Amino acid sequence: MKDWYDPGMNRPTIARQARVSDSRQKAFGDFLRSRREQLDPARLAIPSLRRRRTPGLRREEVAERAGIGIDWYVRLEQGRDVSPSAATVDALARALCLSEAEHAHLRALSRSGRACAFVREEVPPTIRRLVRDLPQPAYVTGRRWDLLAWNAAAADLFGFDDLSEGERNILHFVLTDARARALFGAAWAAEAQRMVAQFRAVHDLSAADPAFLDLLDRLAEGCPLFPAWWEAHEVRGGGGGRKVLHHPRRGRLVFDYATFQATGDPALKLAIYAPGEA
Missing domain, CATH: 3.30.450.180 (Beta-Lactamase)
Structure with a gap:
């Protein structure tokens, strides 16, 4: 990690900023996938025309519930370099039946911005x-x-x-x-x-x-x-x-x-x- 992290610095380098941004996008995709896999298709009255090989909803089912394209949803879940709008995030939260705390977390992960390298705080x-x-x-x-x-x-x-x-x-x-x-x-x-x-x-x-x-x-x-x-x-x-x-x-x-x-x-x-x- 020494190629991008300098422990002597209190603010991130450009390389580190990109790495943190990438990690946030990956966390956004991982969270989408984890919530999708937790949903019960039967409880949501979603018919299944073929046998499900994994738990939860399929990607296309979430995309349809959210009103977005399947290719766009796949890119989001893969943590690709995309920036969903607030409306898209809200639609995904509804589609995935997120709680208020989960919805807030998804919104936070969707925001772009510079994350500062961690420095242990001092209490005034x-x-x-x-x-x-x-x-x-x-x-x-x-x-x-x-x-x-x-x-x-x-x-x-x-x-x-x-x-x-x-x-x-x-x-x-x-x-x-x-x-x-x-x-x-x-x-x-x-x-x-x-x-x-x-x-x-x-x-x-x-x-x-x-x-x-x-x-x-x-x-x-x-x-x-x-x-x-x-x-x-x-x-x-x-x-x-x-x-x-x-x-x-x-x-x-x-x-x-x-x-x-x-x-x-x-x-x-x-x-x-x-x-x-x-």
């Missing part, structure tokens, strides 16, 4: 002080979901202070750390799979970046279930909800949580956990 001092002084567990993550700052309450709840520098990533922690498995208990698999589906939307916009590729390698090495979850290509939205945790000293704890983007740097997200009703 004001946000660090805010997090530090909160009585509730709180932490800040970056674009790759690296743990960048947390307070004493979060350290007590999750054990973040015990993580090494290379382990300070919230997805890596939940998927590979035995303490996270114990903390979530029987709900661990569902929580981990949900987080993978949320991270997928972030990853696909930076799929060619070595920093993201390195994280995927470490997740696959540390969590045997991760490759199958990743291959499913699920995309989900996030922002808040409820978590039931099992603390080694404090026992069963219920939290309502929410996440907030920083105005100055949207890559920074603040997560706050407030005690919920049991």
Whole structure:
């Protein structure tokens, strides 16, 4: 990868910009294919005049449902150098029965633009002080979901202070750390799979970046279930909800949580956990 990636640069070279653009087009095509293969022709009342050799709809069936030419759809699914209009993206979302989160992901992948090479973010001092002084567990993550700052309450709840520098990533922690498995208990698999589906939307916009590729390698090495979850290509939205945790000293704890983007740097997200009703 040294022919196109210079780790000393904070912005991509022209070659890197092209590579990231290509990866986004491939991610667009891969996502189309994954959603097409998940659809049930019988549920959509689509007649089959010949035996289906693979699950889901055929390409021509999706093209017909979307009102576009089959050749155009094939080029999109193959990740070719084409730029679908917003109307085409919306038509594809309807044809594939996408959820709101999946539709938003398809729109994001269809946009052309320069993706910056990943650089680990710095948390502004004001946000660090805010997090530090909160009585509730709180932490800040970056674009790759690296743990960048947390307070004493979060350290007590999750054990973040015990993580090494290379382990300070919230997805890596939940998927590979035995303490996270114990903390979530029987709900661990569902929580981990949900987080993978949320991270997928972030990853696909930076799929060619070595920093993201390195994280995927470490997740696959540390969590045997991760490759199958990743291959499913699920995309989900996030922002808040409820978590039931099992603390080694404090026992069963219920939290309502929410996440907030920083105005100055949207890559920074603040997560706050407030005690919920049991």
